Amino acid sequence: MAQQLRPETFAAITELFQRTSGIRLVESKQALVFGRLQKLALDHGAADVETFAQRVIKGQVSERVLVDVIDRLTTNETYFFREPQHFDELRARTKARAKTAEWTVWSAASSSGEEAYSIAMLLAECLGLTAAWRVIGTDLSTAMVAAAQKALYSLERARNVPEPYLKDYCLKGHGPYEGQLLIARPVRAHVQFLCANLMQPLPPELPEFDVIFLRNVLIYFDAEAKAAIVRRVIEKLKPDGVLYVGHAESLTNLNLPLRTVAPATYQHA
Known part of the structure; x- marks a missing residue:
């Protein structure tokens, strides 16, 4: 065959x-x-x-x-706290903000939700669960959005989650859910998932963001499509906001109105 x-x-x-x-x-x-x-x-x-x-x-x-x-x-393979340098940078950036300020983060290619929930757990640690922050995850795949909304993962896929986060923000499964974990409801309350095709006009309900994660998705596109996607995405980036792309991805020679501030990290020029 x-x-x-x-x-x-x-x-x-x-x-x-x-x-x-x-x-x-x-x-x-x-x-x-x-x-x-x-x-x-x-x-x-x-x-x-x-x-x-x-x-x-x-x-x-x-x-x-x-x-x-x-x-x-x-469907794209993903896992919690992928490329940890960005999370270290996000932690420093978040701690420098006043806890009373609203903080919005977009996981623009969220797949089954691991990146969005990684961001959410970090913000919960830095700002607390009662602060005004939220994470929005978008993905082209309706199946991935549905999986992300369930917030249920195998323990194997959670191997990079720091132990304090597992204790404070996750629930271990028992019985039929043995070997799985559920992101705790107080964390999930700050996270929303939507279907979005980055090659098309974005959902009107998307706000402006302080931080955008656009990681490990641009590798699938040619230079023209990459530039179009990034231009569309950064329309949602606040003037002082930051954009993260995958460390294997480059925005060089795309003629974008961005400046590099750290590896795979950009702001408006």
């Missing part, structure tokens, strides 16, 4: 995916695409992945199935 799509099928799926999400899937992602479509093909009764992919390309599936395909292909 073939373990990859025909080249013309992969090209058509790539074109459809880019048109829908803005993300260009390169040839090296063939195996990943095949693997992620395989379970969907079984779930929807297709004889094989190639047949299922052809149905998707020809528009012979429902909008719900198309959304499932986009969700499956955009």
